[in-house]
Amino acid sequence: MNHINTLDPGASPLDYYGFELRRHREAAGLTQKQLGDIINYTGSLVGQIETARKLPTPEFSERVDAALGTGGLLSRLVALVMRSQLPAWFQQVAELQARATEIYSFEAQMAHGLLQTPSYASTVLGTLNQTDLDDRTAVRLARQRIFEKEEPPVFWAVLFEAALYLEIGGPKTMRDQLSRLLSFENNPRINIQVLPYSAGAHAGLQGSFDLYRFAADPTIVYTEGYGSGHPTANPDTVRDCSLRYDHLQAAALSLRDSAGLIRRVMEERYGEQLDAERDPVA
Template sequence: MVGPKNLDSASSPSAFYGAEVRRLREEKGLSQSALGELVFCSGGYIGQIEVAVRKPQADLSERLDKALDTGGHFARLYPMVARTRHAAYFARVAELEAQAVTISQYAPTLVPGLLQTADYARAVIRASDPFFSSGEVDDKVAARLGRVRVVDDPAAPLLWVILHEAAIRMPVGSGPVMAEQLRHLLSLSETGKLLLQVLPFSVGAHSMVEGSVILMTFAEAPPVAYIEGLHSGQLLDDPILVGRCQRAYDVARAVALSPAASLALIESAAEEYAHE
């Protein structure tokens, strides 16, 4: 069963919601399992809500209000928890990134959002839908850069990223934009927060060929995997499926270039873009 961890209740609406569930549950003298029985869910799910690993639903908020006699407290909090600047299918992933102990990601065509510069992010977002207004692009860039703060946090998760060589060779924006982006990756690698590998074209077909994946581990909750497609994504917490994703990632990591060789390739590409 998941227990509370050292989570700042002001870090997000979900964290505050979870802290309130814990506070009011303990005031009633209820265990996580006992409260779960009252609101028709597992004690483990209650625990995951308390540490902001899982997000509550509207109907559960109403049942919590009834079980804990809050006068509608959680129903009022729920809209803040549900509101997000990210796409609906990705919102939960963005929250989990800030709580993870480790994040492992395979990126087949683009530099991952957590590692993007502002100009690179703008070029990606603009290319994804040319009908976005300037204001919409600005909002999406701001949301993406908000995720980047996870990397800058002193308690940031350890990052292990495998980039396919296509993400380095495919120009996004101008040559200077690409040069800045690749140099940003080199700079992050020097901080000790990011371990970066490149999967070269020469590998051919490989274990991750079907798409991108993010794997996250937590201090007091089970690992999850996130698989993303075109305007859609799926967050997986089934241990068997997460294990299969981890195994595929491990195989890709084994055939990728070493970190040193990867950084040399990225540095070379950055120089090429800088002189375009």
């Protein structure tokens, strides 16, 4: 006899998701294995998600919605599930990102989380902490779905040139990450400028920060420390950081020249090259 874990759908978004998945599967008269076969996942994974032992992904949710005719229920729930898995201090920030109409970011040392590839994000998150790394990476990547909304935010990123050279995850990971940045070259809603070394002393020397602007609410400035985030709507801070951002954009390369620099670094530093003692690095 199968022993079915009883979930309290009110315990967490993950429990609610599992409860709804099981309810719709059973209503369709399918076993976990049968549903897994239909959506090309294992029945074991279906069971783990139903019992809140594994995080669902957006792709899994879309396939189940299509297979069970749920009207997109699980695809809507998965965003809530992913957000609930973020560190408590970051959940408010993820909500701000999801609601913002405009996001302005200055990054001093690495690509912004909303632009990271899976391998790059995994390397960043896995530094000193490998616990549940696949799930934590999936949660970070799920935040990028704000760009798939009917009205996605305008995202403007100024990236210090050092971030192109800080080798996170090895040559292939960096090549893929820089290629990802270049993939937005013709997207008017996602704009990337590089602040070159030649800019010298600049308005971002105090560190990375984000500005979140909304249709009706006050602008928020977000800065981050070790294991903590600091959003604020303080008018003086917002004015100061807005001015700093204007100066950073003015000192940065144009969109076209920024793409040219990213492409050059990708090809010259991380492109296929022959190591004297190893096989070619692809």
